[in-house]
Amino acid sequence: MEPCTTPACQSARDIFQELEEYYDEHNLYFQTISSVLEAANKLGVDRRLKLILSQPKNEIMFHLPVQMDDGSWQLFKGYRVQHNNVLGPYKGGIRYHPEVKLDEVKSLSLLMTMKCALARLPFGGAKGALKVDPRAVSRSELQRLTRRLTAALGNNIGPDYDIPAPDVGTNAQIMAWMADTYINFAESSKKVTARGVATGKPIEFGGSEGREKATGQGLIYVLDELLPRMQMDISQLTYSLIGYGNVGSWTARLLQAKGTMLKAVMDHTGAIYNAEGIDAERLAAHVAKTGGVANYTAASAISSEDFYSTQVDLFIPAALEQMVDLKHAEHMNCKVLVEAANAPTTPHAERYLLEKGVIILPAILCNAGGVTVSYFEWKQNRQSETWDEVVVDERLREVMQRSVQRVLKMADRLQCSLRVACFAAAIEHIDKVYKCRGVFP
Numbered sequence: 001m002e003p004c005t006t007p008a009c010q011s012a013r014d015i016f017q018e019l020e021e022y023y024d025e026h027n028l029y030f031q032t033i034s035s036v037l038e039a040a041n042k043l044g045v046d047r048r049l050k051l052i053l054s055q056p057k058n059e060i061m062f063h064l065p066v067q068m069d070d071g072s073w074q075l076f077k078g079y080r081v082q083h084n085n086v087l088g089p090y091k092g093g094i095r096y097h098p099e100v101k102l103d104e105v106k107s108l109s110l111l112m113t114m115k116c117a118l119a120r121l122p123f124g125g126a127k128g129a130l131k132v133d134p135r136a137v138s139r140s141e142l143q144r145l146t147r148r149l150t151a152a153l154g155n156n157i158g159p160d161y162d163i164p165a166p167d168v169g170t171n172a173q174i175m176a177w178m179a180d181t182y183i184n185f186a187e188s189s190k191k192v193t194a195r196g197v198a199t200g201k202p203i204e205f206g207g208s209e210g211r212e213k214a215t216g217q218g219l220i221y222v223l224d225e226l227l228p229r230m231q232m233d234i235s236q237l238t239y240s241l242i243g244y245g246n247v248g249s250w251t252a253r254l255l256q257a258k259g260t261m262l263k264a265v266m267d268h269t270g271a272i273y274n275a276e277g278i279d280a281e282r283l284a285a286h287v288a289k290t291g292g293v294a295n296y297t298a299a300s301a302i303s304s305e306d307f308y309s310t311q312v313d314l315f316i317p318a319a320l321e322q323m324v325d326l327k328h329a330e331h332m333n334c335k336v337l338v339e340a341a342n343a344p345t346t347p348h349a350e351r352y353l354l355e356k357g358v359i360i361l362p363a364i365l366c367n368a369g370g371v372t373v374s375y376f377e378w379k380q381n382r383q384s385e386t387w388d389e390v391v392v393d394e395r396l397r398e399v400m401q402r403s404v405q406r407v408l409k410m411a412d413r414l415q416c417s418l419r420v421a422c423f424a425a426a427i428e429h430i431d432k433v434y435k436c437r438g439v440f441p
């Protein structure tokens with residue numbers, strides 16, 4: 001593949017060389033920082049800010065010894081990367097996956113900094129990961145692992161410092177174990193507010209109404225704002241979806257309520273298709289029972305190639321990073337790529353799709369609903385309040401609408417892609433805050 005010669009890649013290369021950091025153009029962190037620097041260059045921000053954003057503030061790595069049910073011991077690798085906290089406490093999910101790598105966690109933490117700034121939430125960006133397949137360990141092993149990880153994180157997390165949330169392979173139960181472990185270590189006078197250490201908790205234990213569906217719900221609000229501008233009626237559209245976990249399955253259920261037709265789904269167990277539409281609720285029940293979309297009887301099994309080439313209006317990746325690469329993009333047959341997952345599109349695929357006229361709705365806008373309702377949960381925990389779902393949804397809609405307006409205004413001002421506009425709207429805010437605060441000393 002041709003080396004990237006864009007000014008953005010050159011800016012990233014210059015900074016990496018100056019810091020004597022290893023770089024590789026296929027590396028997700030290099031790609032993410034290149035996109036962010038493209039926006040920074042368009043805005044004309046000073047070099048100080050570009051340097052600060054180019055590397056995370058803290059990269060923490062652990063090796064956790066955990067006893068398994070059969071009495072044997074295993075060592076698990078974990079990461080917490082804290083990218084930036086100029087806007088407020090670090091905030092970001094914790095992922096459990098057997099193939100996580102430090103650079104992936106760094107990229108996701110940088111994207112969290114951008115996402116919180118774009119939505120104007122009082123948070124910085126972080127991300128964590130544990131190298132484990134959560135499906136391959138028992139519930140008691142998962143609990144011991146989570147408690148050991150939380151203890152190892154110690155004072156590197158806290159409701160005023162760094163607040164984890166669910167991500168790929170983690171859920172409300174894991175957040176409950178994290179918060180409970182943290183509370184056990186907290187001073188007596190801080191035990192009430194200590195549960196704000198994690199968001200995405202079960203409702204009974206300080207979670208927020210509407211948090212589980214929040215990422216999907218936020219995406220629907222973004223579509224409500226943007227589709228009419230593209231002369232598209234959501235009730236008349238078809239779509240395909242990668243991933244049927246939290247984000248994918250909620251997006252599907254909420255789109256079904258709008259009348260949008262799901263034609264094809266792919267997850268780690270296989271891909272399925274039905275020209276007449278796939279029922280989102282029935283598929284969710286099947287996935288809850290069997291662990292994946294494979295063997296769903298009301299649709300036909302198809303190959304991955306057939307999945308990518310299915311003709312749809314919206315193509316929605318809601319699984320892992322880089323699942324839309326150039327090879328897949330060449331087969332894709334959609335009008336709009338709606339990024340529900342973080343960093344699902346490689347830069348080569350993005351250039352190809354944009355040239356083909358596909359509209360790309362960037363992840364830091366589309367999936368900001370999750371962290372927004374996490375912010376609401378954190379706020380409710382601090383104030384010992386519980387908000388109704390209608391209140392949560394209404395406030396979420398306001399945040400998403402304002403974010404969309406910010407992005408459209410920036411795209412118009414800089415005459416740039418929506419991705420660059422998202423990053424620019426975030427960077428401009430961070431720049432203003434650095435200018436007010438200064439950089440210590």
Ligand code: NAD
Binds near residue numbers: 243
């Ligand atoms: P999840 O663990 O609930 O679901 C992940 C899905 O990805 C599963 O359906 C799994 O089968 C699928 N998948 C995994 N490997 C795959 C492969 N090789 N091919 C096809 N599918 C595969 O995770 P989630 O919370 O739904 O997160 C999905 C994406 O959304 C991630 O990028 C995450 O960072 C992002 N995100 C999540 C939230 C949240 O609130 N959970 C918020 C913002 C962004």
